Amino acid sequence: MSIFLLPKTLYKAINSDLANFWWGYTDTKSKIHWNAWPKLCEAKSKGGIGFREFNTFNKALLAKQCWRILKNPNALWVKVLKGRYFPNSSFLSAKNGRRPSWGWNSLIAGRDTISNHAFWQINNGRLIDV
Structure with missing residues (x-):
């Protein structure tokens, strides 16, 4: 999942x-x-029992993999994905491409989950390029 x-x-x-x-x-x-x-x-x-809705759980696990792509861009598996699917762009702006694999389509669904629910946190502002 x-x-x-x-x-x-x-x-x-x-x-x-x-x-x-x-x-x-x-x-x-x-x-x-x-x-x-x-x-x-x-x-x-x-007031519920806390059962997992498997559709939501699956998307959360995919979003976790996408978060790993964003946080570990030098990992070998991320470099392979970058070379194949988004060599000239960032992961957040990558397109599906001509013949995407099922795994890549799945990562795009996880990326959409992240982009729909993520927000910027300024903190002390040192990392913000104005």
Whole structure:
């Protein structure tokens, strides 16, 4: 899950299996659903049980890999990716390219998660180039 963006059908199947296990589903009958699945996936502090929504969890793991790309640009695997997918630009502005691999498409999804939720923190201002 930390390398590839999994298909939506797989997320639904995993969430369905978890819900069936939690609610005590059998082939002949199903038990009462005491609460909706999205409510069970909420944090414990918000009244839920804290189950993971696998779609969100997968994107968070991909975003973690993208963060590693940004923080360790001299790592060998990052240099390989840079040479193949973004030789003349930064990772944050890289395009998909002509024939991207499934892994690269997955990293782009993780990068989009970072760019949608990241913000600048000024701190003492020494690293800001004005």
